[in-house]
Amino acid sequence: MQSKTSFFNMALFKKNISRTWIAGLLYFVLLLLMLPVYFVISTANINGDDWYSRLGYTMEMRLFEHMSTMPTTFIAIIISIIVTGITFWYLFNRRDSYMMHSFPVTRRSLFFTGILSSLTVSLVPVILASVIMTIAAAARGCDGLSCIWYWALIVAVSTLLFTAVAIFSLMISGQIVTGIIFYFIFNFLYLMMDIAFRLTASILMWGLSEAMNGIQYRIWTPVLYIPNNAKVFSDVVMDDNYERVIEFKHSFTGGHVLAIYAAAALVIIIVSYQLYRFKKLETVLDFIAVPFMKPVFSVGMSFFISMVAGAFISGMVEALTSLTYDMKYGIAIVSALILGAIIYFATQMLIEKTLRVFCAKKAFACAVYSLAALGVLLCMRLDVLGIENRVPALKDIQWAGIDNNYTMVFTDEMDIEAFRQIHQNFLTDKKELRNINYNYPDVDGKTFSIRYKLKNGDIIIRSYPVINTEASVVSSEYVAATQPILDFVNNPGRIKEHIIGNIWNDCEIKSMDFATLVDVPENNDYYFEYNEFDELSTKERKAKYKRVYEAFLKDIEAGKVFQQDFAGYDYKYDENNKVRLYNSFDFIVRNPDVVYFSDSETFYDNAYGGQTIMHEQSIYAELTVDCTNTLKALKAEGFYTDEDDIITYDEFSKKYENYGYDSEAIDPEAIDAERAEYIFEDPDGDLDPLEAIMN
Known part of the structure; x- marks a missing residue:
């Protein structure tokens, strides 16, 4: 008889495999086509009159280039939700759920056996394809076979992480479709929040109209962060005429990143297990099955959608008529608060599955949310975080650049510091500058951009509308703020x-x-x-x-x-x-x-x-x-x-x-x-x- 403390049930494991093996087989076939088959075909003429051979490519270079272009997270994110969704399908059917939990198998065994079977189906194809790829590469006389297995390690860690996220997503919902939607939301949540703030800032905040161009993938979005920071790196340097290889660089990057994600996956699995332990069977088919996620979902959806929508409404009004900086913010804030309240009650209807959500308790909660949203929007208006006024410190800057009629990038420390000072002086007059098109509607102008590349890899982008400094109607304050920039870039030496x-x-x-x-x-x-x-x-x-x-x-x-x-x-x-x-x-x-x-x-x-x-x-x-x-x-x-x-x-x-x-x-x-x-x-x-x- 199975122990009550057992984490594994062989009969259940076999049953899970019997339902998911076809997905693993198709995955294996796909990996075979991507790895060994494509590599063998692409290197078929390496000993003959081959373009790569004439350039001086070695088989090691071909192997590293091949493995460096192979997808990692993009295949792992798909196979993980497919296999995990099939494995835990019983959680989303009332009859199956009651039946599974009536068997003499603990929830601990159900949970961890399900994880193990999901990872088995997802990872065995990767291992087998890597073995075959290693044999094929060795047969072609390739050195550097370790790159195959580093790629496999990246895929394995990615699969572990996405499987953990998939299980967490499935545990907080009682509907399979909703669980899958939550899965992709969680994987891209930070990026979507970043985009929402950047969209709003690009419309409302002074100097940030190009905010969308500065998007960088952070560690909170692993599906995009891992390919850039944990990879098989290959760089073949050609001569000026692209006729001969002169240098080959290769390395394995991001080992610490994989360790962080592996640890995060274990934490998510433990949290998911705790959710499963206390999950009530009657929550099957509920939109959200975990109580604490209901207000998080309502507030999150209401705030971010209304914030972006309010900014777009303000932008549309500004397109029709000229607005001051304060008028633009006022329209955005009022629109966001109204839309936020509407969306809040709409999400409540979705969660509660009824139209009867208008009561004093929920009205009070909506009022609290609205005050919090108002506070955040006012903080943006007052630039509490100093985003509009930010000029990075000299020690943090790799280069500074400006794009107007022509593009200039400064790497010399003295030039960077001089440019920083001009930028800071420009920002001191922002009350005059941010309403420049409203105050001088008949004076033509343009927009110029400033960029700072920081030593940590970040890029700060600012874009400012300006008008002709030679116009007779412009104020002396405006000329004093902008003319130093023109004097700086029009210096003959810098030109x-x-x-x-x-x-x-x-x-x-x-x-x-x-x-x-x-x-x-x-x-x-x-x-x-x-x-x-x-x-x-x-x-x-x-x-x-x-x-x-x-x-x-x-x-x-x-x-x-x-x-x-x-x-x-x-x-x-x-x-x-x-x-x-x-x-x-x-x-x-x-x-x-x-x-x-x-x-x-x-x-x-x-x-x-x-x-x-x-x-x-x-x-x-x-x-x-x-x-x-x-x-x-x-x-x-x-x-x-x-x-x-x-x-x-x-x-x-x-x-x-x-x-x-x-x-x-x-x-x-x-x-x-x-x-x-x-x-x-x-x-x-x-x-x-x-x-x-x-x-």
């Missing part, structure tokens, strides 16, 4: 360092193009022409480019190019078109011995965690008639021969408007990018060059 790049003073000019426009009046058309200097040697061409580049640097020093402002696109539109050149100008800077630091890729984190090594960069500059040094050098070096070759946007529009072309619709740089595909040797022939490009 050269951050727009041209860190190699600006130690580089060769690999290529340079200046477009001149050739008129074809008989066809009512035109095309762009470039002097390629094919008659010169590479050395002579680069020397020519270098002389123009040095003249271009003089125009930067004179403040004639790459200047930034806070004016909108339409500011002095006609006047600017009279000086802006329609002729495109671009060049490539290169230093084969120094890695090019890309400000824009760093600012927007475009490397996606990989290592991007560049030694060159294309620079596009919009010249004006005031760039006299550059234009003089271009003419002297033969890029153009006649002053008529220089044409402004205004002159282009007047000259070619009868051709039916809009100067704003046709970007010469876009045409420049396509010119390699179309060689215009005969403008009088059948090929219409502009039509060829536009089509």
Whole structure:
């Protein structure tokens, strides 16, 4: 006879396996296709004329790259709820529940035998697939087979954790569908709360309109945190031309993360067992079967849904009419409180399964909730946590950056501190600045962004609406707050360092193009022409480019190019078109011995965690008639021969408007990018060059 203290029942274990083995089999087949089958197919020609072999890949590199791309949590989160749901299906059918609990088996045995059988069905396929993958990789002559088993360890810990969460979710509900919904809610709860606050902040809080761009996966969202922090890491570094492997880095990361999650899984299992011990059989088919979860569900749903909805209502009103900062918050708070009360009683109806929820007790509870929600929203309005005013300490900053007309990222400590001080001074006038569009509705402007990358990996993003500092109606306080930012980014030294790049003073000019426009009046058309200097040697061409580049640097020093402002696109539109050149100008800077630091890729984190090594960069500059040094050098070096070759946007529009072309619709740089595909040797022939490009 089984002991009353037994944690395991073999008959029950076999019964559970008999109901879930098909899920395990399908899981095993999927893992076979993903791991050994795909690996063998992808490396079938490794000893022949294979692209990877020509690049210098070894079998170890191929194995690490293969295992580093294999999913971990995304398969574990699905198989865990499927197997656990089938195993504990009896909890959601009144007849089955009473029958199972009438057998001479303790709840302890039911619970822990169910967990063990669920983990067996979920983990045995992982182990078997890993064994087969190891054999296949060894047969292919791979080193580093340990990466297969580290991947298996990650999947195993993830499965243990998600199985624990699945059991907890099933214990707090009396409905299988609701339990599954709760399972996914719990797994993404922190992320959803973070998104709710960020959505609200992006609409209501000053400077946080880009808050949604700063989402980072935390440890509380394991399904997304584990793939980034516990993984098989593989990084194959190529040369500049992507023709040969020059370095291979690999490692196993996140062992401590797996230990934390394994411990958390055990705690959740113990808590779930306590819930199961005291779970009443009559709660079968109840929406929520655990009493303490009922107010948590009602308050949580009411607060977060109403908070986001209130912010959206305020945003919609602001889209229709201009609002002050306080008016916007007022609309959001009133809307959130009204919607919160409605949602609170709606959730009560869902929990109690009746419409009769309006009573003094629940009205009092709703009032308490409303006061608490009001307190939280007022804290946001008063910025009690200092979110709007936050500027990180110098010791915590890895880099600081700004994006306006151009992008600049500062890594030098002195530049970072100077930038911090300017940002702090800007924030001291936020009462003036946050209502700037309401106070000056007729002054055009734009939005600029500030980012701080912290040494712990976090990114702080702020985005501020600004208006033209040169407008006559703006206050002196506004100019005093914003002009230092423009003075900082318009410094010639910073322009050269951050727009041209860190190699600006130690580089060769690999290529340079200046477009001149050739008129074809008989066809009512035109095309762009470039002097390629094919008659010169590479050395002579680069020397020519270098002389123009040095003249271009003089125009930067004179403040004639790459200047930034806070004016909108339409500011002095006609006047600017009279000086802006329609002729495109671009060049490539290169230093084969120094890695090019890309400000824009760093600012927007475009490397996606990989290592991007560049030694060159294309620079596009919009010249004006005031760039006299550059234009003089271009003419002297033969890029153009006649002053008529220089044409402004205004002159282009007047000259070619009868051709039916809009100067704003046709970007010469876009045409420049396509010119390699179309060689215009005969403008009088059948090929219409502009039509060829536009089509």
